[in-house]
Amino acid sequence: MDCEIRDEGGVAIVALTGDVDLETSPRVRGALLDCVGAKRSVLVDMSGVSYIDSSGVASLVEAYQTARKSNTKFGLVQVSEAAMRVLELARLDRVFAIHSTLADGLKDVGG
Amino acid sequence: MTAPEVGERIVELRVQSRADRLRVVRAVVAEAARSAGASAPCVRDMVIAVDEACQNVIRHAYGGRPDGEIILQISRLDDRLIFDLVDFAAPVDASVIRPRDVTEVRPGGLGTHFINECMDEAVFRPPPAGAGNRLWMTKRIE
Numbered sequence: 001m002d003c004e005i006r007d008e009g010g011v012a013i014v015a016l017t018g019d020v021d022l023e024t025s026p027r028v029r030g031a032l033l034d035c036v037g038a039k040r041s042v043l044v045d046m047s048g049v050s051y052i053d054s055s056g057v058a059s060l061v062e063a064y065q066t067a068r069k070s071n072t073k074f075g076l077v078q079v080s081e082a083a084m085r086v087l088e089l090a091r092l093d094r095v096f097a098i099h100s101t102l103a104d105g106l107k108d109v110g111g
Numbered sequence: 112m113t114a115p116e117v118g119e120r121i122v123e124l125r126v127q128s129r130a131d132r133l134r135v136v137r138a139v140v141a142e143a144a145r146s147a148g149a150s151a152p153c154v155r156d157m158v159i160a161v162d163e164a165c166q167n168v169i170r171h172a173y174g175g176r177p178d179g180e181i182i183l184q185i186s187r188l189d190d191r192l193i194f195d196l197v198d199f200a201a202p203v204d205a206s207v208i209r210p211r212d213v214t215e216v217r218p219g220g221l222g223t224h225f226i227n228e229c230m231d232e233a234v235f236r237p238p239p240a241g242a243g244n245r246l247w248m249t250k251r252i253e
Contacts (some may be wrong), residue, residue, distance in 0.1 A: 020134055022166050023130035053166065054221040059218070065217075083150075083156065085155060089159070089224070091214065
């Protein structure tokens with residue numbers, strides 16, 4: 001699993017690639033919490049996520065809640081089909097801001 | 112209680128209770144399901160459920176101990192696949208394992224909900240002699 005962070009106009013783009021599971025989700029959790037802890041808006045690019053389990057989803061929820069508390073924006077972009085199924089199972093597709101393109105996400109978070 | 116149905120054995124997998132073994136479990140479940148003729152969405156749901164069940168064993172039954180053993184047997188009975196998951200941890204109280212309310216937005220506690228949503232049946236059954244827990248899951252091949 002790869003977790004790459006880059007900056008686009010002050011917005012942290014966290015690109016996840018591969019399987020986000022019990023083994024790899026602690027790394028994702030750490031990266032996301034670092035970004036939202038720095039009061040940066042965050043967009044998680046999930047186009048390359050081949051699998052995500054409940055521990056990966058928990059990392060997203062924790063980052064989302066931390067961002068809300070600090071009044072920063074948090075969203076998901078280009079969610080893969082495999083990841084979307086899991087978000088739907090968790091009913092989180094109605095909770096997270098989900099954007100079909102990075103441009104839409106950047107527009108929403110003001111990047 | 113009647114004996115669980117057996118069906119035609121497709122594969123038996125023995126792995127240690129380690130997070131890095133879940134990749135192997137997912138690959139075996141996906142291949143077994145595909146070879147039984149399951150559609151891509153059906154394969155995906157079987158993989159999700161078995162992964163979460165193994166994760167529960169690793170995290171809760173074995174408490175993160177990496178040297179526990181997990182045995183997964185996958186069998187076919189008519190139009191269903193049976194996933195029989197056995198561990199050797201201390202028995203868990205199955206009566207307290209319930210899916211949480213998913214309308215609450217909070218991290219964690221989704222594994223049992225995923226299992227119930229993705230499988231047609233998921234029940235704890237009496238484990239074989241010497242084992243700790245046995246989770247029996249079935250899903251119709253679609």
